[in-house]
Amino acid sequence: MARKSLIQRDKKRYKLQQKYFFIRKLLKKKIRIVPSLNEKWKIHIKLQSLPRNSSSIRFHRRCFLTGRSRANYRDFGLSRHILLEMFYACLLPGVTRSSW
Structure with missing residues (x-):
């Protein structure tokens, strides 16, 4: 049986993932489309300013x-x-x- 705190942490990560999913998707799409390197850096900084736990990689089944x-x-x-x-x-x- 897993510790309750770890289960609650994953539930919180799942909620953050759902909240920021479309924002992350939009920023990643913009990075692929924009030809200018300076604009890519600006978009990358915006992407990095989002919470870490909102990334889908950090969520565990x-x-x-x-x-x-x-x-x-x-x-x-x-x-x-x-x-x-x-x-x-x-x-x-x-x-x-x-x-x-």
């Missing part, structure tokens, strides 16, 4: 049940530990155990 940030499966939203427990409890239909 977490397990829906445990809050674990590593070894998550995107399709299920669960960590590998929970998936394994569900598999052993026969809660996942169609999943077979590999053997060779």
